[in-house]
Amino acid sequence: xxxxxxxxxxxxxxxxxxxxxxxxxxxxxxxxxxxxxxxxxxxxxxxxxxxxxxxxxxxxxxxxxxxxxxxxxxxxxxxxxxxxxxxxxxxxxxxxxxxxxxxxxxxxxxxxxxxxxxxxxxxxxxxxxxxxxxxxxxxxxxxxxxxxxxxxxxxxxxxxxxxxxxxxxxxxxxxxxxxxxxxxxxxxxxxxxxxxxxxxxxxxxxxxxxxxxxxxxxxxxxxxxxxxxxxxxxxxxxxxxxxxxxxxxxxxxxxxxxxxxxxxxxxxxxxxxxxxxxxxxxxxxxxxxxxxxxxxxxxxxxxxxxxxxxxxxxxxxxxxxxxxxxxxxxxxxxxxxxxxxxxxxx
Amino acid sequence: xxxxxxxxxxxxxxxxxxxxxxxxxxxxxxxxxxxxxxxxxxxxxxxxxxxxxxxxxxxxxxxxxxxxxxxxxxxxxxxxxxxxxxxxxxxxxxxxxxxxxxxxxxxxxxxxxxxxxxxxxxxxxxxxxxxxxxxxxxxxxxxxxxxxxxxxxxxxxxxxxxxxxxxxxxxxxxxxxxxxxxxxxxxxxxxxxxxxxxxxxxxxxxxxxxxxxxxxxxxxxxxxxxxxxxxxxxxxxxxxxxxxxxxxxxxxxxxxxxxxxxxxxxxxxxxxxxxxxxxxxxxxxxxxxxxxxxxxxxxxxxxxxxxxxxxxxxxxxxxxxxxxxxxxxxxxxxxxxxxxxxxxxx
Numbered sequence: 001x002x003x004x005x006x007x008x009x010x011x012x013x014x015x016x017x018x019x020x021x022x023x024x025x026x027x028x029x030x031x032x033x034x035x036x037x038x039x040x041x042x043x044x045x046x047x048x049x050x051x052x053x054x055x056x057x058x059x060x061x062x063x064x065x066x067x068x069x070x071x072x073x074x075x076x077x078x079x080x081x082x083x084x085x086x087x088x089x090x091x092x093x094x095x096x097x098x099x100x101x102x103x104x105x106x107x108x109x110x111x112x113x114x115x116x117x118x119x120x121x122x123x124x125x126x127x128x129x130x131x132x133x134x135x136x137x138x139x140x141x142x143x144x145x146x147x148x149x150x151x152x153x154x155x156x157x158x159x160x161x162x163x164x165x166x167x168x169x170x171x172x173x174x175x176x177x178x179x180x181x182x183x184x185x186x187x188x189x190x191x192x193x194x195x196x197x198x199x200x201x202x203x204x205x206x207x208x209x210x211x212x213x214x215x216x217x218x219x220x221x222x223x224x225x226x227x228x229x230x231x232x233x234x235x236x237x238x239x240x241x242x243x244x245x246x247x248x249x250x251x252x253x254x255x256x257x258x259x260x261x262x263x264x265x266x267x268x269x270x271x272x273x274x275x276x277x278x279x280x281x282x283x284x285x286x287x288x289x290x291x292x293x294x295x296x297x298x299x300x301x302x303x304x305x306x307x308x309x310x311x312x313x314x315x316x317x318x319x320x321x322x323x324x325x326x327x328x329x330x331x332x333x334x335x336x337x338x339x340x341x342x343x344x345x346x
Numbered sequence: 347x348x349x350x351x352x353x354x355x356x357x358x359x360x361x362x363x364x365x366x367x368x369x370x371x372x373x374x375x376x377x378x379x380x381x382x383x384x385x386x387x388x389x390x391x392x393x394x395x396x397x398x399x400x401x402x403x404x405x406x407x408x409x410x411x412x413x414x415x416x417x418x419x420x421x422x423x424x425x426x427x428x429x430x431x432x433x434x435x436x437x438x439x440x441x442x443x444x445x446x447x448x449x450x451x452x453x454x455x456x457x458x459x460x461x462x463x464x465x466x467x468x469x470x471x472x473x474x475x476x477x478x479x480x481x482x483x484x485x486x487x488x489x490x491x492x493x494x495x496x497x498x499x500x501x502x503x504x505x506x507x508x509x510x511x512x513x514x515x516x517x518x519x520x521x522x523x524x525x526x527x528x529x530x531x532x533x534x535x536x537x538x539x540x541x542x543x544x545x546x547x548x549x550x551x552x553x554x555x556x557x558x559x560x561x562x563x564x565x566x567x568x569x570x571x572x573x574x575x576x577x578x579x580x581x582x583x584x585x586x587x588x589x590x591x592x593x594x595x596x597x598x599x600x601x602x603x604x605x606x607x608x609x610x611x612x613x614x615x616x617x618x619x620x621x622x623x624x625x626x627x628x629x630x631x632x633x634x635x636x637x638x639x640x641x642x643x644x645x646x647x648x649x650x651x652x653x654x655x656x657x658x659x660x661x662x663x664x665x666x667x668x669x670x671x672x673x674x675x676x677x678x679x680x681x682x683x684x685x686x687x688x689x690x691x692x
Contacts (some may be wrong), residue, residue: 023578024622024683028587046512047591049435049574050408052505055401062396063447063500067485089395101409103498105451139413139496141690147491152449152483154409154500159398166392228395232369241374245393276370337370344487 006123008116009034016110021140030138034116038123039133043099051134053099058159060095062086065103065152069344071114074188075203078151079121081280081346084206085231086155087129091213092227092283094163097129097155102136107146118149129208131155160214162221167242169225175292176250176312179212179283179305180205181258182235186277186342187266194270200262205281212303213283216295223288224295230284231346233337236275238284239322240336249318252334254326258307275324276337278345286314352469354462355380362456367486376484380462384469385479389445397480399445404505406441408432411449411498415690417460420534421549424497425467427626427692430552431577432501433475437559438573438629440509443475443501448482453492464495475554477501506560508567513588515571521638522596522658525558525629525651526551527604528581532623532688533612540616546608551627558649559629562641569634570641576630577692579683582621584630585668586682595664598680600672604653621670622683624691632660 011033019026036044043051066082087097102122106115126133184205191200209229216224230238235257239250252275259274267274287295292310299308317323322334357379365372382390389397412428433443448468452461472479530551537546555575562570576584581603585596598621605620613620633641638656645654663669668680 018689019684021578021689022683022687023624024583024687025681026684027579028590028682048439048512050406050439050441050501052404052406052439052441054403055405056403057400058398059401060396060398061445061447061481061502063449063481063498064483065449065451065485065498067451067487069491093394093396093398095396095398099407101407101500103409103411103449103500105411105413105496135407135409137410137498139411141413141493141496144490145415145493147487150451150485150487150496152409152411152498152500154447154449154498155396156407156502166394232367233373237368237370241393244374335371336374337368338365338372341368341370343364343367 062089079118080125083125098157103152183274183277207281252312408435425464426471429471444503449498529620529623553627
């Protein structure tokens with residue numbers, strides 16, 4: 001059991017300066033005065049330009065840059081978001097993230113206390129997901145040429161032997177499952193930006209999805225056809241992408257879509273359609289119809305997902321399109337979002 | 347043989363907007379209208395959130411973010427720099443980069459023609475180094491919150507079976523070898539920033555080092571103790587880091603250090619010590635004394651490195667320090683650079 005209490009070490013500076021990205025003495029001091037020990041493991045401790053490890057078999061690899069603004073928000077910060085984001089991209093490939101690289105682009109002037117809080121969150125999230133930080137890089141840009149901190153994470157890990165996840169395996173009649181209520185992450189950020197955060201208790205749903213994804217694959221193998229975490233652009237964008245690639249029709253049921261009342265209210269107030277709002281801790285799965293109920297039951301009972309539900313199915317109608325049946329029985333097309341609804345959400 | 351001529355496709359926009367980072371229709375169009383086909387390969391073509399591949403044995407992994415300013419400079423641009431940088435970090439671990447991820451953070455307003463030129467350079471550099479682009483991510487930040495484009499590359503590939511590269515293996519009496527003249531990259535950038543570029547023909551040395559590194563390991567195995575490409579902070583910073591880690595003394599010979607006359611002149615004019623100036627296409631190796639001459643001969647004869655030279659050795663004097671013997675026989679300590687000499691050099 002590692003100790004996750006990490007009091008900030010004594011740094012001899014208050015803010016990050018350009019020199020901390022120089023590769024010289026200040027970079028060296030920044031890393032040696034706490035960062036290396038925070039993430040300490042045998043691979044990182046060698047302090048070479050790269051890490052060397054032994055891998056066997058089928059491995060998934062994914063990369064993501066995080067530019068969320070503000071850096072700290074209800075339920076998380078850019079640090080745990082950056083870890084969970086890549087852990088989840090791998091989980092959606094049927095893989096368990098084992099190793100993660102970190103690339104920081106810091107704007108000159110970032111308070112060291114903020115950097116430390118972010119680092120501690122990275123460590124905590126990595127520990128929760130069971131992933132090791134193996135290599136990193138720090139760059140610093142002038143004030144006004146960045147925005148606090150941007151973080152790239154690239155993760156890798158073994159694909160589950162029973163996994164066979166591909167949009168090409170989706171068939172007519174398959175069911176769409178969602179693991180939790182939609183739109184919480186995007187609305188947590190937007191509430192903060194719009195100054196609504198004191199009127200609601202909405203928090204980001206950022207969390208690792210690897211355990212529940214592995215549970216589904218472990219139990220149902222190749223009957224889990226496809227998985228994706230609906231982040232930027234929300235459920236609507238993921239489904240539109242898949243609809244275009246597969247030429248299948250996807251029909252959603254409005255009444256089946258789980259959403260927290262406060263989130264729905266905030267969406268109305270902000271003029272946002274929750275189908276397009278980002279999520280950072282829910283999973284969208286396309287599964288064979290015969291296992292759909294059992295998948296939902298597993299999510300309910302084993303993975304603390306009380307709102308998991310079947311939210312739609314794959315049809316021959318409207319090929320290549322996503323449609324939704326409204327509460328009163330009407331049907332409308334859910335298009336690709338033409339522009340940007342929520343910039344810098346992750 | 348792939349075709350490396352890549353005329354710019356017809357994009358229906360001139361500059362990158364926030365919507366191109368939304369994950370919605372514009373992101374989709376940007377990727378589909380040329381980017382995916384530019385990097386096409388079976389892994390990338392699946393267009394999942396991550397790539398799945400089969401790896402066996404010892405693998406090296408390295409990550410680096412590139413924030414060079416300006417984006418285009420004599421001898422290269424941020425695109426080939428980002429590929430070569432990570433290819434070289436892996437080469438210095440004794441590994442050959444095989445797979446690369448790309449993470450873009452683009453500032454709103456970047457002209458699409460610039461983005462395309464950078465993408466084409468990435469493709470060209472990846473082709474030259476024999477590395478496959480397997481996964482990517484694009485984020486867009488508001489004008490004034492970034493600087494044109496930042497690129498993260500994370501690479502992985504097999505470690506050569508004969509490689510045993512570690513600072514812990516460095517011994518007293520080992521020789522320091524450099525593969526080419528120092529300080530060209532940093533001075534190419536600085537000349538441009540200071541408006542001196544028309545007075546010189548200095549170009550960046552950005553290039554892949556994987557072939558020459560592999561040649562040394564193939565021929566001399568574990569007698570190659572340590573390798574590092576002296577990028578940010580130059581030769582002086584790398585050696586200081588290693589001196590501190592190993593507690594060995596490192597002594598350089600000023601007369602043996604290769605440097606182009608124009609670069610040396612520009613350093614004097616700009617008040618820069620070339621030992622601290624960044625390189626992006628040379629290798630610093632610490633090798634057993636008995637193979638030092640043969641290493642240099644191999645670099646001369648097989649890898650078109652006419653300036654490769656033995657530039658110093660590992661001593662018991664001044665443990666943990668780097669010193670240099672001057673042209674007139676004096677000796678001075680080469681310290682860690684206290685601050686930032688050249689911001690945003692890579």
